[in-house]
Amino acid sequence: QVQLVESGGGLVQAGGSLRLSCAASGRTFSPYAMGWFRQAPGKEREFVTVIVWSDGDTRYVDSVKGRFTISRDTRKNTVYLQMNSLKPEDTAVYYCAAREGVGLRFNSAHYGYWGQGTQVTVSS
DSSP states (O other), rough: OOOOOEEEEEEETTTTOOOEEEEEETTTTSEEEEEEEEEESOOOEEEEEEETTOOOOEOOOOGGGGTTTEEEEETTTTEEEEEESOOOGGGGGEEEEEEOOSOOSGGGGOOOEEEOOOOEEEEE
């Protein structure tokens, strides 16, 4: 059915930038919101950011505010994550996710569609 495919991960030095992309399949795809989560080794998957599909309203975890920007292209069914001023603690596998239910949520259990993940490594 719905498939999400991430791209854009890689290895960067602290202070550098990366832009992640997540493309959703299907011309009928229309989520309430799409977001990004990340998971570091030995840690739980954590919320990073989310965007409401209809009006572009956004939320961010405190640790990335001012550094990361989420955006979407509704025509392309694609969400982006621009990551600037990267820190070693940003190192993780980043997953995009989509939610159909109405209302912003920050727990992964509320998102029904997931990408395969893309590795982001920030060296110090």
